[in-house]
Amino acid sequence: MLVAERRRKIVEVVNEKRSVRVTELSKKFKVTEETIRRDLEKLEKENLLRRSHGGVVSIQEEQSEISYEEREITNSFEKKAIALEAIKLIKTGDQIVLDASTTAWYMAKELPNLPLTVITNSIKVAIELSKKEQIKVISTGGMLLPKSLSYVGPLAERSLKMYHVNKAFISCKGVHLEGGLSDSNEWQALLKRQMMEIADQTILMADSTKFGVRTFAYITDIQQVISVITDSKIAGSYCKAIEKKGVEIRTVAVNQ
Template sequence: MLVAERYERILQTVEEKGSVRVTELSEQFGVTEETIRRDLDHLEKERKIKRSHGGAVSVKNDKTETPYSEREVINVEEKNKIAERALDFIEENDRIILDASSTAWYMAKGLPDIPLIVLTNSMKVSMELSEKQNIQVISTGGILSPRSLSFVGPLAEYGIHMYHVDKVFFSCQGVHGAKGLSDSNELQAHVKQKMVEAGDKVHLLADHSKFNVQSFSRIATWDNIHVFITDELAKEEKYLLTEKEVDVITLYDH
């Protein structure tokens, strides 16, 4: 296969899946991981993709809010496992916030029917929890965002501001060791800011494809995050966050 043809097919794969790992591409094209890294570096220089830890993400996802139907099928295995690990932090009678991320929805699916109060701006989370008798669900209300099936805007922000919770669980599009957390959609970023402010303990849930990505709208610095649950993280990045007093939990240690 010609190098130019491999570039084209790598780009197609990244855009179709939203994100991809070096190991996956190496197996797909039958070349070394070092070759794939050089290919990704080349494509990033041409601004066709964005490099992330262990792979690459589509630049299209950084410009606009990704539809929920697309987020549901990206890195499903990793998100499910991150959600399962996050459930370990929930106890009976907790008051928690779940955002409108697909990972939070996986958490909602896995939540046992125990006494809880859940505040959310997600229609999907609300519907998932509606059949669990012991869980009281409070919806923020607000302007419905059809792409994310979530509520945003001043009313949603005010709805969160009115409450205080024990624990916050949220995700975002950009996770950067130096720049903090961000999202491509300004309205979503504002809602997540209020969520972070509302909780005693804040848990960030994000898979490897989000790391070293800086999106348009800032959400918070690492000073506001207590626990970061991810699938994998390089040792130097884990050390950096530990220095910032963030409890980093990785599913697959290097």
């Protein structure tokens, strides 16, 4: 395959998957990781994509959401490991809020059946938790986004204002030291901000491909979360930079 053809296909893959690791691209195109990095450097200079720690992300602004099925298979091992670590922060009797992320759904699947109150805007999270009779589930209601099977909008935001919780567990599409947390969908960004406002503490769950990335809709500054849970593929320099901002960071190993 010619260099120009490979680079064109790299852009297609990145725009389709939204984020891809260097190792994945190396295997797909049967070239070394160093060759892929040179390709990505060239493509970034041409403003066709953006490099991130250990991978690359699409720069196409995307207000319409990615389907749940697609998100479910993207970085699934990392998301499952992050979810299991997040569960360790939950205690019997807690009141928590879970967003409509895939990581939150993995949390719902793995949560033990113990006395908890969970507020969520995710239909899939609510269904998963309905199987555990000790967990009280409250759905926000609101405007349904069919692709993510989640509720957003003014009704969802107003319903959250009625409650107070111990912890909010949220994910996002981008984590940037200066640009803060961001999401590709403005409705989701607004709702996540409201989730944080009703919580004593916010725990951010984001795999390593999300760091150094800024997407369409701003949520909040990174200092507004008490803890970040990510996978061990994150660059050590980024961990130190986050800790300097007074935010705890937990990294988890990923078994594939």
